[in-house]
Amino acid sequence: MLQRIVIIGAGQAAAQAVATLRAEGYAGAIAMVGDEPYAPYQRPPLSKAYLMGTLERARLFLKPDSFYRESDCELILGVAVRAIDRKARSVLLSDGRTLPYSMLLLATGTRVRRIKCPGAVLAGIHYLRSIEDVDGLNAVFQKGKRLAVVGGGYIGLEVAAVAVKHGLDVTVFEAMDRVMARAVSKPVSDFFEQAHRAAGVKLLLNTGVDAFEGAGQLKSVKAGANHFPADIALVGIGVVPNVELAKEAGLACEDGIVVDQNCATADPAIFAAGDCTWHVGREGIPLRLESVQNAIDQAKHAAYAMAGKPKTYSEVPWFWSDQYDLKLQIAGLARADDQIVVRGDPTSRKFAAFHLRDGAVAAVEAVNAPSEYLVGRKLIAAGSHVAPEHLADLSVPMKSFA
Amino acid sequence: MPKIKYIDEKGTERDVEVPAGWSVMEGAVKNLIPGIDADCGGACACATCHVYVDSAWLEKLPPKQDMEETMLDFAQDVESNSRLSCQITVTTELDGMVVRTPKTQH
Numbered sequence A: 001m002l003q004r005i006v007i008i009g010a011g012q013a014a015a016q017a018v019a020t021l022r023a024e025g026y027a028g029a030i031a032m033v034g035d036e037p038y039a040p041y042q043r044p045p046l047s048k049a050y051l052m053g054t055l056e057r058a059r060l061f062l063k064p065d066s067f068y069r070e071s072d073c074e075l076i077l078g079v080a081v082r083a084i085d086r087k088a089r090s091v092l093l094s095d096g097r098t099l100p101y102s103m104l105l106l107a108t109g110t111r112v113r114r115i116k117c118p119g120a121v122l123a124g125i126h127y128l129r130s131i132e133d134v135d136g137l138n139a140v141f142q143k144g145k146r147l148a149v150v151g152g153g154y155i156g157l158e159v160a161a162v163a164v165k166h167g168l169d170v171t172v173f174e175a176m177d178r179v180m181a182r183a184v185s186k187p188v189s190d191f192f193e194q195a196h197r198a199a200g201v202k203l204l205l206n207t208g209v210d211a212f213e214g215a216g217q218l219k220s221v222k223a224g225a226n227h228f229p230a231d232i233a234l235v236g237i238g239v240v241p242n243v244e245l246a247k248e249a250g251l252a253c254e255d256g257i258v259v260d261q262n263c264a265t266a267d268p269a270i271f272a273a274g275d276c277t278w279h280v281g282r283e284g285i286p287l288r289l290e291s292v293q294n295a296i297d298q299a300k301h302a303a304y305a306m307a308g309k310p311k312t313y314s315e316v317p318w319f320w321s322d323q324y325d326l327k328l329q330i331a332g333l334a335r336a337d338d339q340i341v342v343r344g345d346p347t348s349r350k351f352a353a354f355h356l357r358d359g360a361v362a363a364v365e366a367v368n369a370p371s372e373y374l375v376g377r378k379l380i381a382a383g384s385h386v387a388p389e390h391l392a393d394l395s396v397p398m399k400s401f402a
Numbered sequence B: 001m002p003k004i005k006y007i008d009e010k011g012t013e014r015d016v017e018v019p020a021g022w023s024v025m026e027g028a029v030k031n032l033i034p035g036i037d038a039d040c041g042g043a044c045a046c047a048t049c050h051v052y053v054d055s056a057w058l059e060k061l062p063p064k065q066d067m068e069e070t071m072l073d074f075a076q077d078v079e080s081n082s083r084l085s086c087q088i089t090v091t092t093e094l095d096g097m098v099v100r101t102p103k104t105q106h
């Protein structure tokens, strides 16, 4: 009988799945199909060191070519999977080939959400998800250019930080009343807002972009009654999970491909991992995560299950973002009604915001504060209760909570 | 190109060339050295790239920054010669350096 695992997508989760499948003793064939022309690479540096120009392309790749040879993994790159035939257990490739599988791993990630407004197709409007995107942006990323960043989320703000360092004139347009509103608590948003302003970024809150203006080439950004001159726009307004293949094959999808805690779909031969999944979080609430941690840990769990050794996925989520000399490290899952306890003084550029829920530590957002982050991660994993007044007291060392 | 010697927990030695400017972590990952996970890819955010630096080489390294020092505090089986390999940049002066990888990164 055919033994071949086909992995759809060649990103962070795909690379991890190959490593774990072999480490767990899976001996059948593996083929990885990716529509980008590259072997799996890291995306986080794309909006950081790679855009900055301090990290060359060769250093982006997650594994050397020899890894795929030694893991006996066939890499099929620059080719997309067009359809999954669950009855025949095969996938149809964009080059016309049909590839049979015994098990399938969907690691299709996400794609950027395109902005829908007049002028959205003008030249000069960029997005950031892939090497190709950065290379396109880099070609116009020059000192003195006016950059409009649409969306004050991680990616927009990371790009803004790199851009001001490069001498661009940067304006961030954020529709909400604070930056990174989806991801961090208000004290942390407020701190980053100040940090960007201090670095020379113009930051417009409560300001949605209504249109891009220009004849062919972007000339200005329209927000409300105002027109802001701009040479380049970088749109970072979120991502959409690549679920279409799964959906067309009749697999359940929400805002992601539905999987259980073993990363299994309802079809016993099909698994999914990474940014594309809608999974049950450790708190029992279904969600989709966009992070390296989730891609790695879900890929491991999918591989355990495919190798016949399933384990329950319940890792504490973690994430980071680098802006200027500020390292933001986040663990856990925040909720809007959490009690927020701030430890340390934001003006010292080193502090943390803890989220307490029913007295237990549920999440931590740490800025240049690795002990708060790491101890926080342990407290979250253990479901520990900590007195807010102790947590807020810098004279009580973090280690004493661990 | 500087050569770095990686010794795993079983004592197996691997000498690999690592371009100057790359980190000791990248040298390991790009040469399939076992025992280093490097989940965050060198962002000093995961502490899964812990190594033990041979004592003869320890003093040649620039001191740890705060971030590395604290991240290490929470790694497994930390010794006085523990470092996060993603925070060590390979230079020609480090040609021949010896590092040991730990039993586990978790």
Ligand SMILES: Cc1cc2nc3c(=O)[nH]c(=O)nc-3n(C[C@H](O)[C@H](O)[C@H](O)COP(=O)(O)OP(=O)(O)OC[C@H]3O[C@@H](n4cnc5c(N)ncnc54)[C@H](O)[C@@H]3O)c2cc1C
Pocket (backbone or CB within 6 Å): A008, A009, A010, A011, A012, A013, A014, A033, A034, A035, A036, A042, A043, A044, A045, A046, A047, A079, A080, A081, A082, A107, A108, A109, A110, A128, A129, A130, A155, A242, A245, A273, A274, A275, A276, A289, A290, A291, A292, A293, A295, A318, A319, A320, A321, A322
């Ligand atoms: C600019 C940027 C900065 C980031 N910074 C951070 C950070 O600091 N920290 C952090 O934790 N995370 C960060 N992330 C998120 C992180 O990179 C993702 O969570 C991670 O890459 C998800 O891995 P994945 O394997 O699920 O998906 P991806 O890495 O997106 O890989 C999916 C791949 O599948 C391909 N694909 C999709 N459909 C098909 C098909 N039908 N056929 C063939 N191939 C297909 C896609 O083109 C893509 O190459 C960042 C992301 C970006 C874009």
Ligand code: FES
Pocket (backbone or CB within 6 Å): B025, B038, B039, B040, B041, B042, B043, B044, B045, B046, B047, B048, B049, B084, B085, B086, B087
């Ligand atoms: S690779 Fe993550 S801390 Fe070194």
